[in-house]
Amino acid sequence: xxxxxxxxxxxxxxxxxxxxxxxxxxxxxxxxxxxxxxxxxxxxxxxxxxxxxxxxxxxxxxxxxxxxxxxxxxxxxxxxxxxxxxxxxxxxxxxxxxxxxxxxxxxxxxxxxxxxxxxxxxxxxxxxxxxxxxxxxx
Numbered sequence: 001x002x003x004x005x006x007x008x009x010x011x012x013x014x015x016x017x018x019x020x021x022x023x024x025x026x027x028x029x030x031x032x033x034x035x036x037x038x039x040x041x042x043x044x045x046x047x048x049x050x051x052x053x054x055x056x057x058x059x060x061x062x063x064x065x066x067x068x069x070x071x072x073x074x075x076x077x078x079x080x081x082x083x084x085x086x087x088x089x090x091x092x093x094x095x096x097x098x099x100x101x102x103x104x105x106x107x108x109x110x111x112x113x114x115x116x117x118x119x120x121x122x123x124x125x126x127x128x129x130x131x132x133x134x135x136x137x138x
Contacts, residue, residue: 020134024126025078032119033057033080039111040069040084050089055108057082067092069108084108 037057044052054066062068062083069092071081084107085092098104 016134017131020130021127022078024130025123028119028122028126029078029080032115032122033082036070036082036111036115036119039115040082040108043111044084044107045095045105050086051084051092051095054086054089054092055082055084065090067096069096070112082108082112 034057037055040055041052044055046052055069057080059077060079060081062081063086065085065087066083067085069082069084071079084096094102095105096108097106
C-alpha cells in the first residue's frame with residue numbers, strides 16, 4: 001500500500017468530528033433543557049399543579065395542544081422544544097403573559113433568561129471538547 005503522507009488519517013478524523021459534535025451537542029442541549037424546565041416548574045404559580053406538571057421538553061415538535069415556550073436548534077434531530085400546557089392546563093400562555101383581568105405571572109421567560117448563557121456556554125464547551133478528542137489533541 002502506498003504511503004499517503006497521513007492524508008487518510010486526517011480524513012478519518014475530519015469524518016469523525018461532525019458525528020462527535022452532534023452527539024456532544026445533543027447531550028448539552030438535553031441537560032440545558034432539563035435545567036430550564038426545572039427552573040420554570042419552580043417559578044410557575046401552583047394551584048392544583050396541572051400547569052406545573054405540563055411543563056416539559058422534547059426533541060422536535062411539541063405534543064398536540066401545548067403552548068410552545070421556546071425552541072432551540074435546527075431540524076427535528078437537534079431541535080429541542082420546551083412547552084407548557086395540555087388539555088387540562090390550556091391556560092399556560094395566559095399565566096405567562098397575563099390577561100385583561102389578571103396580571104402576568106411569568107415562569108418561562110425568567111427561567112430562560114437566567115439559564116440561556118449557561119446553556120450556550122455548555123454547547124460551546126461540548127463542541128470544543130468533541131473536536132479536541134476527535135482530532136487527537138487531549
